[in-house]
Amino acid sequence: MTTMTGTTGTVQVYRVYIRATPEAIWEAITTPEWTQRYGYGSPVEYELRPGGAYRGLATAEMKAMGGEDVVVDGEVLEADPPRRLVQTWRARWLGEGFTRLTWEIEEGDSGVTTLTVTHDVDGAPSTAAQVAGTVPNAGGGWSYILSDLKTLLETGRPLAG
Amino acid sequence: MTDDDRVFKALADRTRRFLLDLLFVRDGRTLTELESELEMTRFGVMKHLRVLEDAGLVVTRRSGREKLHFLNPVPIRLIHDRWIDKYTERQVSALTDLKTELEEEA
Numbered sequence: 001m002t003t004m005t006g007t008t009g010t011v012q013v014y015r016v017y018i019r020a021t022p023e024a025i026w027e028a029i030t031t032p033e034w035t036q037r038y039g040y041g042s043p044v045e046y047e048l049r050p051g052g053a054y055r056g057l058a059t060a061e062m063k064a065m066g067g068e069d070v071v072v073d074g075e076v077l078e079a080d081p082p083r084r085l086v087q088t089w090r091a092r093w094l095g096e097g098f099t100r101l102t103w104e105i106e107e108g109d110s111g112v113t114t115l116t117v118t119h120d121v122d123g124a125p126s127t128a129a130q131v132a133g134t135v136p137n138a139g140g141g142w143s144y145i146l147s148d149l150k151t152l153l154e155t156g157r158p159l160a161g
Numbered sequence: 162m163t164d165d166d167r168v169f170k171a172l173a174d175r176t177r178r179f180l181l182d183l184l185f186v187r188d189g190r191t192l193t194e195l196e197s198e199l200e201m202t203r204f205g206v207m208k209h210l211r212v213l214e215d216a217g218l219v220v221t222r223r224s225g226r227e228k229l230h231f232l233n234p235v236p237i238r239l240i241h242d243r244w245i246d247k248y249t250e251r252q253v254s255a256l257t258d259l260k261t262e263l264e265e266e267a
Contacts, residue, residue: 011222014235015220133234147239151242
């Protein structure tokens with residue numbers, strides 16, 4: 001990635017090892033049936049082709065708090081199932097521009113798959129704090145989401161459930 | 162060794178915790194940048210980074226000629242969810258709140 005430099009500190013990298021197939025992980029990331037079951041529970045809509053739309057929809061709880069119907073939006077830049085998904089990503093309530101999000105899924109030995117999420121949050125400090133989970137009472141960011149995703153795929157149940 | 166064993170082992174060393182703290186402050190640093198913060202040989206720092214990488218606490222990425230080191234907080238989150246939540250989150254947070262409050266007053 002061209003913006004990745006050693007001095008800006010604007011790229012965040014998250015990696016988790018999951019005992020699941022790449023296909024199962026891809027499904028868990030890109031379909032609303034799955035995304036409602038872990039993390040913040042927001043159903044997603046993905047048009048999985050370059051230029052396709054991406055939307056993260058409000059949960060009933062978010063709507064009750066007065067949120068908009070679409071909480072996160074963006075555009076699909078690359079979709080290579082079940083290996084690689086590159087997209088733009090904007091948390092609409094933060095009032096910042098689009099950031100760049102890359103999902104990489106790599107099959108490893110003995111049924112363990114590596115999922116790496118690289119979030120380039122250049123120029124979006126509030127987004128950076130939000131997804132790093134450093135905003136008080138605003139959730140645990142990617143660490144929380146990926147930990148919950150691993151638990152769901154490996155045990156069939158999310159952390160809270 | 163399980164994944165958790167590797168994480169606990171990696172965290173059981175002051176230099177390695179210091180390296181994680183450095184990356185927490187600013188992510189994506191080179192070995193040379195990290196080395197400059199420590200009174201240690203380059204080889205020593207490399208060894209510690211290797212242990213952190215094996216535990217999944219540090220992820221490296223190539224950017225041109227440079228190898229950048231990123232803090233990966235997910236393993237710590239997994240331990241939190243596995244060990245802290247399960248047993249004592251409520252009590253622990255009450256106690257850490259108390260500690261923070263008392264220390265602020267002091």
